[in-house]
Amino acid sequence: MAATSLTACTKDEVAPDTLVFGQFYGECAGERCIEIYQLTPRARTLAEDTQDKYPSFTSPYQGQFVARSATDYAKVSDLPDLIPAKLLAESAHVIGQPDAGDWGGYYVELNDHGTRRFWLIDTQKQNIPAYLHPLVDTLQSRIAQLQ
Template sequence: MRFTTRFVLSSFMLTALCSSGCSDENPKVEPSPEELIFGQFYGECSGERCIEIYKLDAQKQELSEDVKDIYPTVNTPYVGEYVALSTSFYRHAEDLGQSVPAQLLREPNGAIGQPDAGDWGGYYLEVNKNGKRGFWLIDTQKRNLPAYLHPLVDTLRSRIDKLP
């Protein structure tokens, strides 16, 4: 009887562990988007670095910078006028699409957090993949963001800092 009880208990614990621990903790990484538009913006700011928007085209292996520098809105995707940068800048951003979490692609278009609410700026991110387009204005303050976006905003900050 004692053996049977241990066996049943062990089987139960193994099943419980596998149902929680054997699950896919890291969701599948989706293929990178064909085009990624990203950047940063500040409303109460002066100078060239107040609005920096870039377009990363994976098919052309090209990074371009927007020259219009228009403050993005939550209602419509950003419409820029892009000029290609040197290949060395593409290398700084080429893997940025791999940093976009799959969960973000399920979020509705618009603001996440309170971008630029306290003059702390925001990030603009647009993903064009398989004919679908999603865009978000993302807070720079992690305290206003879901935890799944923290690595993305860290990556955006570091990559944008390396670009002209």
């Protein structure tokens, strides 16, 4: 039932209550090594995590989020529409080898009516399915705009 509600808009559109997204690097120093954001489309808000914890490969991210500006929200407001519905069919939480060679990874989490699904996605395109390439390109660009 939860997967049905996540894909109820159209077969290619995902409409979560919240989208948590970001990037992480393990062999890195400084505040920009881990950037995690929470987008809430219905409330038209964007918040940034202040803890900057390395995401778990086994459980959803537990952050402490503080509000960002409406201008920042506008920069990423279309991200939920860009999440491929095919991602919901992925059975593993880890796609590729995120941060295996100190190249970082992307974190994506969809929360819909209390059902949280998350993925850690490799930044190296040769390690992930082609359908994710546009998403990782977009995440890279949008996260850079928020920094």
